Structures are given as structure tokens and as C-alpha cells.
Amino acid sequence: MSFSGIKIAPSILSANFCHLLEDIKAIENKCDYLHIDVMDGHFVNNISFGLPIVRSIRPETDLIFDVHLMITNPEEFVEPFAKAGADSITFHYECTKDPMALIAKIKELGKKVGVSIHPNTPVEEIYGLIPYVDMVLLMSVVPGHGGQSILPDTYEKLQKIRAEITRTNSDVILEVDGGINTKTIKDVVDSGANLLVAGSAVFAKPNPGEAVEELLKCAKESL
Numbered sequence: 001m002s003f004s005g006i007k008i009a010p011s012i013l014s015a016n017f018c019h020l021l022e023d024i025k026a027i028e029n030k031c032d033y034l035h036i037d038v039m040d041g042h043f044v045n046n047i048s049f050g051l052p053i054v055r056s057i058r059p060e061t062d063l064i065f066d067v068h069l070m071i072t073n074p075e076e077f078v079e080p081f082a083k084a085g086a087d088s089i090t091f092h093y094e095c096t097k098d099p100m101a102l103i104a105k106i107k108e109l110g111k112k113v114g115v116s117i118h119p120n121t122p123v124e125e126i127y128g129l130i131p132y133v134d135m136v137l138l139m140s141v142v143p144g145h146g147g148q149s150i151l152p153d154t155y156e157k158l159q160k161i162r163a164e165i166t167r168t169n170s171d172v173i174l175e176v177d178g179g180i181n182t183k184t185i186k187d188v189v190d191s192g193a194n195l196l197v198a199g200s201a202v203f204a205k206p207n208p209g210e211a212v213e214e215l216l217k218c219a220k221e222s223l
């Protein structure tokens, strides 16, 4: 995998909401993506933020808005998030009875579509969706909170999903989310991830821009 294909998606969950725009501007020139964690207090035991934040920051940056919906009723919210400025919308496989219909709905809205897998869900369950999505997001911690440690079976799961993407010759980004830092980034990249969400490893640092550079450096050294 070429280094140029490895990208960091900083998660604003760990940003300071008193100066959110300042935090975004600190990483804007180092990244293509901004990861936006929407939590509903049902699917996960935390509430983060929703449409007003997406709407407010949309005119302020050209970063790709990678919206990660950790909500039980994604069907009801994909259109509002599309209108608010999402570029890609990722739903949880566990939160829909009809993933193919939801994929079609997101595509009809003109957005990229991702499917996310909870750590308790066997990765094989989403194999059939791989040819139809733009992105697979593997949760490498139990979703709900930033700052957790990566689950040790993440590497093997990434290898399996990467093998399936390759086997089906699918043009799919493999994103990993949770516990990514300068120590873990080498192994997730070596295991096949190419879009790396980093919340606390970026925005909990005094200089978020330098933190992104450091992560990319560690990813490069891993190859």
C-alpha cells in the first residue's frame, strides 16, 4: 500500500467546542477528511452533537465531512445530514433492518456511503455489502467515547476485511476508528486500513496540526 493512500480523519469529538473552528483550522491543511461523530444516547451510551454543528462548520471549510452516525434510526437522519453538509454518511450495520435500502438512499442523496461494524459483530456479516459501499468503518473500540485503547483483535479483523476487499476487487476505503495513536498506527496500516480516525491523538494535543504530522510520520515509518 502506498503511503500517499494513507489518510488521517481527525475526530472533532475530542475538539474543544469553545473554539471548534480554531481546532479545525489547525488541521485543515494537513488532512482531507474531518470525522464527525454523531451519538444518540441509545445505540451508544453517550450523546455528542448533531445537525447544528454540521450546518455551522460547513461554510467554514472544504474538508470532506465524514459523518459517522452512531444512532439507532439512521433512515430518519441521512437526508437531514446530507442537507446539513455531509459528504459521506456512515451508518452502523447493527442499526438497520435493510442495509441495501439505506445504502441506496444515501447514494440517491449524492453522498458517499459507509457501513460501520461494532466490535461485537463478526466482520463476515458485512462482506456482502462491500461491493456496494464506498467505505467500511471498523470500530476498534466499543463506540461511544474517545480516548479508549484499541481492541487487540482489530488487526486480524482489518486483515480479513482487506482480504475481502481485494478478493472482490472493490474500490472501498477501509477506515478504522478508536484508539489510533503514534503507537498503534503502524499496525493498523500494516493490517490494511487506509483511513485512520484519530480523536484524542489529535485534538487532545497542544498542537493538533503537529499531531497529525506525527501520526503520518509514524504511518510512513511503518511501511
Ligand code: DX5
Pocket (backbone or CB within 6 Å): 011, 013, 014, 035, 037, 068, 141, 142, 143, 144, 145, 146, 147, 148, 177, 178, 179, 180, 197, 198, 199, 200, 201
Ligand atoms: C468513538 C468514536 C470515535 C472517537 C475516537 O465512538 O466513533 O470516532 O472520536 O476517539 P479516539 O481517537 O480518541 O479513540
Ligand code: ZN
Pocket (backbone or CB within 6 Å): 011, 035, 036, 037, 068, 177, 197
Ligand atoms: Zn467515529
